[in-house]
Amino acid sequence: MRGAVDLSSLRNRPDPAEPRAAGGSASSALVRDVTDATFGEVLELSRTVPVVVDLWAEWCGPCKQLSPILEKVVTELGGRIVLAKVDVDANPQLAQGFRAQSIPMVVALLAGQPVPLFQGAVPEQQVREVFAQLLQAAAQNGVTGTITPEDAPDDDVAESEPALPPAHAEAYAAIEAGDYERAARAYEAAITENPGDADAKAGLAQVQLLLRVQGADLQQARAAAADAPTDVDAQLLVADLDVAGGHVDDAFARLLELFSQLAGDDRAPVRARLVELFQVVGDADPRVIRARARLASLLF
Structure with missing residues (x-):
């Protein structure tokens, strides 16, 4: 996703x-x-x-x-x-x-x-x-x-695309089966084989997000985050759920606000999660571009 x-x-x-x-x-x-x-x-x-x-x-x-x-x-x-x-x-x-x-x-x-x-x-x-x-x-x-x-595409010629690399094919099959852990292992294998495989890195970020939100209750997560505004784990979960549900701007705003309230090493997990979610949404997305600029301004 x-x-x-x-x-x-x-x-x-x-x-x-x-x-x-x-x-x-x-x-x-x-x-x-x-x-x-x-x-x-x-x-x-x-x-x-x-x-x-x-x-x-x-x-x-x-x-x-x-x-x-x-x-x-x-x-x-x-x-x-x-x-x-x-x-x-x-x-x-x-x-x-x-x-x-x-x-x-x-x-x-x-x-x-x-x-x-x-x-x-x-x-x-x-x-x-x-x-x-x-x-x-x-x-x-x-x-x-x-x-x-x-x-223009030639309607008289039906060309097949190259076959997926084995690790990617394995990941797709695992995703379709709902086995996100197997998909993550497949993407990790693809990255080990080719550290520059951008599609595998994006795929890994996606399935890791799905693993984190699997079984989570959005209302309970929001209530817990509201009760503890500086609880990093609680805020990270709500941000994950927001991205999984398509509420990307809400997720980025939540984490950027949390990042601005923290200091030192406490910021590290928030920054890491933002970077991971940027990869899930896609670097070309205007929402990512805006959030990345805001993160840079908070860092420097």
Whole structure:
């Protein structure tokens, strides 16, 4: 999971025998239909150019108002943003992964990390403003590529992606089985084999978070934290639960406030947990960028 989205479950490798996205107007390089099977392609593409994900359905009236606006603005940006359209009825895995409780829902992907943008049909001017902010965030994180018509996917060729490394495959299988301890061991093995494996480090941070919150009661944890504002363990647990539930800003604010109240060695576990949660959410996420800047100001 990255923030509110479980990217490990969304990164399924496509079946070469499964057809590519079909139908609709999303057939160009800049505006693409995406399925549960082909989502990995745009996830990787987001490391080069920002990808805006439009979660919609045929029966959704506001979706039909918003989608043409998104397509128009993306087209006018000339390849600086790619639009990925997801029919939530036909792609339940993506709908669940993005927690699309209401549609239309629009999320950005920056370097593989999700950034919530807005829900509901919004005016064209607001779309332009949000996309301008997205491009600024992308530039700050080195995602500055562009897409040309020659980059469009070839619908006549179904290419399979390389197989996952054995340790990653083992971790994914363990996550699907709910065995987070086995997943953690698999990711640790991947890091031992390749200390520079960023995906394995992020995966390890994610499953360690899931292990920490497993069986925890949010209300009880909040009550305990309220009774002991400087109890580090109590505050860390609530922050973990907040990130696991998608309340990322709340988690960071809690830990940064606690960090500011502590001194010396007492700060160490709070800083360590913040750094770990930054990795869970993703370094490209604007919420992480803001929290990291605040942490740096408290340190120096």
